[in-house]
Amino acid sequence: MTRFWWVRHGPTHEKAFVGWRDVPADLSDTARLARLDAHLPKGALIVSSDLVRASATAAVLAEGRKALPADPALREINFGAWDGLHWSQASARDPELTRAFWENPGDIAPPEGESWNAVSARVDGFVARMLADHAGRDIVAVAHFGVILTRIQKAGGLTAEAALGHQIEPLSVTQTGYSAAGWYLGDIGTCP
Numbered sequence: 612m613t614r615f616w617w618v619r620h621g622p623t624h625e626k627a628f629v630g631w632r633d634v635p636a637d638l639s640d641t642a643r644l645a646r647l648d649a650h651l652p653k654g655a656l657i658v659s660s661d662l663v664r665a666s667a668t669a670a671v672l673a674e675g676r677k678a679l680p681a682d683p684a685l686r687e688i689n690f691g692a693w694d695g696l697h698w699s700q701a702s703a704r705d706p707e708l709t710r711a712f713w714e715n716p717g718d719i720a721p722p723e724g725e726s727w728n729a730v731s732a733r734v735d736g737f738v739a740r741m742l743a744d745h746a747g748r749d750i751v752a753v754a755h756f757g758v759i760l761t762r763i764q765k766a767g768g769l770t771a772e773a774a775l776g777h778q779i780e781p782l783s784v785t786q787t788g789y790s791a792a793g794w795y796l797g798d799i800g801t802c803p
Contacts, residue, residue, distance in 0.1 A: 612790040616751045620665040622781040630690035636664035650803035655749035660685035669753040684737035687755035691724025716771035731761040766796040
């Protein structure tokens with residue numbers, strides 16, 4: 612059994628779309644970070660997105676875990692031209708497209724961005740590499756909202772629409788696992 616402990620990075624306090632824009636996380640809640648660290652398995656491998664909000668969060672959690680290089684495959688959805696815009700600004704700019712992007716996730720993408728299916732395929736590739744190279748291990752993956760939702764979809768056998776209905780708070784943990792029997796979905800969005 613290979614278990615994945617999907618951790619959403621620390622809060623950014625942004626009020627706009629944040630995809631590939633590299634904004635820092637607020638890691639000042641040391642008590643919460645200590646609880647999160649205690650909740651995660653020691654001896655696990657730890658890997659993160661290469662965006663600073665995830666890599667800095669992973670650095671705080673790295674003690675007692677073998678760190679793998681940060682991986683761009685774990686980046687958030689590329690919101691393209693919407694990155695940095697408030698929801699209302701993106702909606703005013705592309706009213707039909709913004710609505711379709713969230714209501715019919717699949718091949719619809721923001722201008723210069725990527726679709727739900729593209730993000731899911733990118734993360735599928737990362738997971739396949741982890742399963743090939745580190746089968747039977749616990750893997751702590753510090754990533755982003757959209758990345759974690761794709762794993763909920765995959766492990767839970769859900770539609771993209773159903774996966775998008777889950778709330779994933781900063782510094783929360785979602786657990787998935789893979790064995791010969793296939794995928795399983797454990798706790799979703801636990802905040803230790």
